Amino acid sequence: MPKIVDPEERRASVAAAVWRVVRRSGLDGVSVRTVAAEAGLSPGSLRHYFATQAEVLAFAMQLVLDRVRARVEAVEPDPDTATAVRRVIEELLPLDAERRAEAEVWLAFTTRAQVDPALRALRDASYDALESVCGQLTDALLPDHPGREAEVERLYALIDGLVLHAVMRPDRATPALMRAVVDRHLTELTR
Amino acid sequence: MPKIVDPEERRASVAAAVWRVVRRSGLDGVSVRTVAAEAGLSPGSLRHYFATQAEVLAFAMQLVLDRVRARVEAVEPDPDTATAVRRVIEELLPLDAERRAEAEVWLAFTTRAQVDPALRALRDASYDALESVCGQLTDALLPDHPGREAEVERLYALIDGLVLHAVMRPDRATPALMRAVVDRHLTELTR
């Protein structure tokens, strides 16, 4: 195993350590010491890559949002509009273990953003971006649709609700059920 | 102003203090001292009503869930099915400042339930109850509907997504927009 020397990779590995701690103990369990231990670093060394703990949190959250954005952007287009829309939506849903873990971390950060201005800025930006995506999906399915705003919010709320449920009750909100819900919604929209 | 002497009222006022602290500083800001100060008590006195801090949190969360349940149960029935369904849904949504505050607290506790077994039990029970409510609403609108499970989850996810958005972005997810979304959804279901 090659040693990680690139500072940016080191920061990324710290972020991954943050994610693991968040999943195990929640965002409250994230301290300088727990993260350092999880990343295999000493607290003093950790401080060399991140000046403050707030910087650690902001970086770890930003990386989550970046991953979601990258996945959505990487969706290959499809001649069939409904198929293209479905693919984008399914990239936003935690349909496998990795993305469910990602969603858990997202929820933790999103909730803390409620009382942390720095994280709130990140959250609001990603909220706007996702709302825009949902707007594009809606326009693709229903061009010049009256009541567009409500239709966009309906899709966005449905997606976030599914994500929330998959995090809270993965035994209930299974990938199969989430797909069925999306199927039904898209079928109704294109009818 | 009469003095509060009833122990149960005292506990409720402590829970209210917890809610205020949660809204101001998040669930992390809830400590024995901050809650005691917010409730106008000394830490030692607080411990006389709650043996542990975990008990304080469980009680405060339970009271939130009780309020939601009481509101849903208090919905007066209506001969028109669609109207009755809409009324129940609108009781679940944070359409005014008070219920939005309630939703903020709910989100904080729900997120912590992810890593706190005691709170998780409360959350899971209320999740099941709300899922059951959504099932009844769905059955009322669409009796003997094929794919009932997906339809129920679609409604439940939509509601929770709207709640989540109202908490995160009250400027975007306004009461008017939420009503419009629900309107559109119900119109589509009954079509």
Added chain:
DNA sequence: AGTGATTTGGTACGACTGTGCCAGAAAAAC
């Protein structure tokens, strides 16, 4: 009024927090 139970305020303890700081190791530059 007196007695026993309840309620209150406050202190103390060990554990944990973020951050500041520094000496030594490792690496890089010359």
Added chain:
DNA sequence: GTTTTTCTGGCACAGTCGTACCAAATCACT
């Protein structure tokens, strides 16, 4: 080979955390 920079580990500090404990105050009841 020497110097300079980067990196690492660890200690110290002030502060907060939950909880245990206790004496004083207040209350209820005879």
